[in-house]
Amino acid sequence: MRIDFSLNGKKVSTDTPPEKRLIDVLREDFGLLSAKNACYSGECGSCTVLLEGQTIPACQIPVFTIRAKHLITMEGFRGTEKYLDIINAFSEAKCTPCPFCFNGKVFAVDRLIDNRRSPEISEIMALLSDHACGCASVSSFIQGVKYAFQNRELRGELLR
Amino acid sequence: MPDTHKDKRFICDYYTPGMIIIRIIRASVPCGNIIKINIPELKGDAGIIQFGDIPKNRCLKVFSKEMPILSDGNIRYEGEPILLLYGSNEQQIEETEEQISIEYDTDYTIKSMEIYTEDQIDREINYQRGKPDKNFEKSFRIIEEEYTTDAQNHYDLEPQGAATVISKKKLEITCATQWPFNVRDNVSACIGIPAKDVTVNVPAMGKTHSGKLWYAGLLACYSAIVTWKTKKPSICIIPKTDSILYTPGRAASKFKFKTGLDEDGKILSRSIDITIDSGAFPMLSEEMINRICFSAAGVYSTPALRITARSLITNRPPSGAFNGMGFHQSFFATESHSNSLAAAAGLFPSEWRLKNVAKKQINLPMGWESRKPMQLEILLDTVLEMSDYTRKYAAYKLAAVKQNVFSGKKRGIGISVCCQGNGFMGKVEENEKYTVSARLDNDDKLSIMTSAVPENFQTAMLWKEIAGKILEIVPADIKIETTDTSLVPDSGPSLFSRNITIIIQLIEKCCNAIKKSRFRLPLPIEVKRSFRLPRTNGWNPETFSGNPFPVVSWGAAVVETETDPINLTTLVRGVWFAADCGKILNRELAEAEIESEIYRSITSSTIKPPVKKYTEKGIPLTPAQPAMNISITTKFIDSKELKSGGLGELPDSLVPSALLEAISTAMNTKLTSLPSSSEHLFRQLNHKEKEKIEN
Structure with missing residues (x-):
């Protein structure tokens, strides 16, 4: 089945079985490896991508559902100002998520600081609990998320 | 920090369409004997590997202990690998996997820790210091208690696996392991080729908690056997459930x-x-x-x-x-x-x-x-x-x-x-002569060669900082070679904080030796240092x-x-x-x-x-x-x-x-x-x- 969609800002097309998992399509057909295929059950968060601006687990999405939609993976997100808000904040807070959970954590933080004025610690902890990797220290992650929010606020991204 | 992640490849990132995929068919009973394995007609390039198909050494060796790479007909635990099913068509492999059935003779008592017999004892230690019985008699009060701990599984986020290709008549293994040389030696023994014809590359890994010490060698052998037989690149990645249930966890x-x-x-x-x-x-x-x-x-x-x-x-x-x-x-x-x-x-x-x-x-x-x-x-x-x-x-x-x-x-x-x-x-450190080497090149750039696998990039940074301080070189001019057994010496397995205690000592020794001869000998200068325990009061097991x-x-x-x-x-x-x-x-x-x-x-x-x-x-x-x-x-x-x-x-x-x-x-x-x-x-x-x- 031919499926057209927008991938990282470019119009693309793939000929693939419609029920194939989005994560497998991204990795095998497009060679995009930042979203990881770890659990295939949507629990670990490492396959997160942005579909129409919302985070989704790519391992749980059949590829036909993304027809004519806008999809962003970490390859496309990297280098954006939103990405830099988070990365610079992590760097400042000395928060060092490992390359495996990095993708899921960055997208989750992006959604958290986009959705809230100021993230509560309980929300950050819930986010960490959903992306339980144990690679980065909890306090530095909390600090990193707070700095990320400040960075985004400074850029005037958030509504006052 | 972040952009260094861009090029990190985990073992799951080594799969490319067309590669031979390996599935492990495991025992569904905890003990018994295999009576019959029913295998359907295999389609396309699908194939099966059983115990007898292993080219040479059929056991995985870790120090002095061995275990069969595939079951020899006797089942010792639920989940024990019995055979390997392989092929390049994932859907066909999945369909075949569902049709394979194994018949067992399970008329055996399950061996457990709760009630055990003498023949279950692998090793026993009896140690006494002083006179306990005499002192119990003198005691004012005696307290008796019992404590238990359950077995504990690993919950690593990233999958475990190994991939193999044949390049220039050599087997190139990529495998998430804390002990690359053990993988190399086991693969060379199981295929029956010299160790120099096997190289092991270590991809990016998450935190291991010593879970990738020897199990990775088993997966590497599977991938190597299939590639050796088919002459095609293969990959063996185990499902998350298998990784949790069957990789070596903490003992009860x-x-x-x-x-x-x-x-x-x-x-x-x-x-x-x-x-x-x-x-x-x-x-x-x-x-x-x-x-x-x-x-x-x-x-x-x-x-x-x-x-x-x-x-x-x-x-x-x-x-x-x-x-x-x-x-x-x-x-x-x-x-x-x-x-x-x-x-x-x-x-x-x-x-x-x-x-x-x-x-x-x-x-x-x-x-x-x-x-x-x-x-x-x-x-x-x-x-x-x-x-x-x-x-x-x-x-x-x-x-x-x-x-x-x-x-x-x-x-x-x-x-x-x-x-x-x-x-x-004790003496493992001394007997095995684990080594680190370092080379200062003509351009004043330093290379540190070790098979020790850093837990994270901060550990590697620490090594660079220490070496840089001794030789007055900026960390950017220091390269750490850790990922390829053909380029680095055997520095032993990366566990028990050895990366901090042993490897750092060896890096310091190498750098100090280079420092001494830096302005007396022409560049490049390369030195090797092996760990030695102090001779006095060594541990007697x-x-x-x-x-x-x-x-x-x-x-x-x-x-x-x-x-x-x-x-x-x-x-x-x-x-x-x-x-x-x-x-x-x-x-x-x-x-x-x-x-x-x-x-x-x-x-x-x-x-x-x-x-x-x-x-x-x-x-x-x-x-x-x-x-x-x-x-x-x-x-x-x-x-x-x-x-x-x-x-x-x-x-x-x-x-x-x-x-x-x-x-x-x-x-x-x-x-x-x-x-x-x-x-x-x-x-x-x-x-x-x-x-x-x-x-």
Whole structure:
């Protein structure tokens, strides 16, 4: 089945079985490896991508559902100002998520600081609990998320 | 930091369409014999590998122990690999997999740890120091208790696996392993080709907790056999459920203590009976049982001691190193028992510890010929002061006894003290001649060659900083070669904090040697250094005497909790942690490591994860990190040790007993098994209530 969609800002097309998992399509057909295929059950968060601006687990999405939609993976997100808000904040807070959970954590933080004025610690902890990797220290992650929010606020991204 | 992640490739990133995919068909019974394997007609390029198809050596070797690479017809544990199914069409492979059926003769008794026979004993240790029986007779009071710890699985986020290609008539293995040379040697033995014709590359890895020590070698052999047979690139990645259920986890254990105290509460005599479940293949049982025995009596002066310990072969998956390889189980049991000893002596747990901790290494329960003074009292005083332990303990203890169980949330506090042995015990380090080399090139750039696998990029950064400081080179001009066995010397397995204690020492030695000849010899200068234990007082595993570890770290912790008496959930209010781990190389990194390990330890101590089995590409419900923001205070005391010691294992040895003691104090009960979940606490309180009514 031919499926057209927008991938990282470019119009693309793939000929693939419609029920194939989005994560497998991204990795095998497009060679995009930042979203990881770890659990295939949507629990670990490492396959997160942005579909129409919302985070989704790519391992749980059949590829036909993304027809004519806008999809962003970490390859496309990297280098954006939103990405830099988070990365610079992590760097400042000395928060060092490992390359495996990095993708899921960055997208989750992006959604958290986009959705809230100021993230509560309980929300950050819930986010960490959903992306339980144990690679980065909890306090530095909390600090990193707070700095990320400040960075985004400074850029005037958030509504006052 | 972040953009270095861009090029990191994990083992799952090595799959490309067209590669041969390998599926492991596992035993569905814990013991028995295979009667018949029914294999459907194979389509396309699909194939099967069984035990007899393995070209040469059919066993995986780890030190002196061996296990069959595939089942030889005899099933020793549920999940034991029986055959490999391979092919390039994933859908076809999946359909074939569903049609394979195996018939077993299961008329056997399952071997377990609970009731065991003599033939299950893999290794037994009988150790005695002083005259325990005589001292028991002199004891004012004798306390007997039993503690158990469950087996613990690995919950790594990234998948485990190995990939193989043939390049220039050599087998190139990519495999997430902590021990690349063990993988290389096992692959070369199993295929029957010289070791020089096998290279092992290590991809990016997450935190391992010693879970990728030898199991990766098994997966590498599978991939190598298939590639050798088909002459095509292959990849073997195991599903998450298999990774959790069958990779070598922490061994279950049972400790029976008998301790005699004098009138002041000081230890006079101790007898400890230990049983460990090593699983079907006790690959590391020798090191594990030695470490368990070594730590079983804690860090207290013990005039007379008797230890009987045995590691058992059972019908469970083989157990592995898992962070400390025995120290965790021992310190949970012995520190929990110490709390009972304190209660029996009418002392606060802190008082009892201060009274009994050894002041010099020679006074510790086993071995230790060194007379080095220790700072355990300082460590204890530090955590007591930071946490306000004494006041809180008195208040919480009183509240637990006086107040109604349902009168509000119950607070509790617990304390523990322990040590961490860095590096292998005894002579492994010396016998194996593990090496690091370094080369200063014409352009004044340094290359460090080691097969040690850094746990994270900060460890590699630390190595660069140390080398750079000695040779006055900026870290950007230092390259660390770690990923290819054809380029680096064998530096041994990366566990027991060896990357900090041993590898750093060797890097320092290499760099100092280069520094000495830098302006006397022409560049490039290359030097190699191997680790040597001090010749005097080396550890003797037969007599349990001498000095056991190259470096030892010490720690103490206090944990404060709040338990809801209605739903019995516990919130950790604070953890106070003090450590003496020699020279601190990077304080921030050390604190971050302690913090993440404390969180992990709290999770594994209080949550018993339910495991779904054999779900299609499914993941069992993993124990999520507790959604609580714990106040963690860490202090490093000034050390008398000039070398650097590891600290990653200290939280896992300290937190479980202190945490369970805090919950026990709050709920006025005694938790004796690990993990202790809310359900466990409920059953314990119910049982206690029933006993009360019956009496």
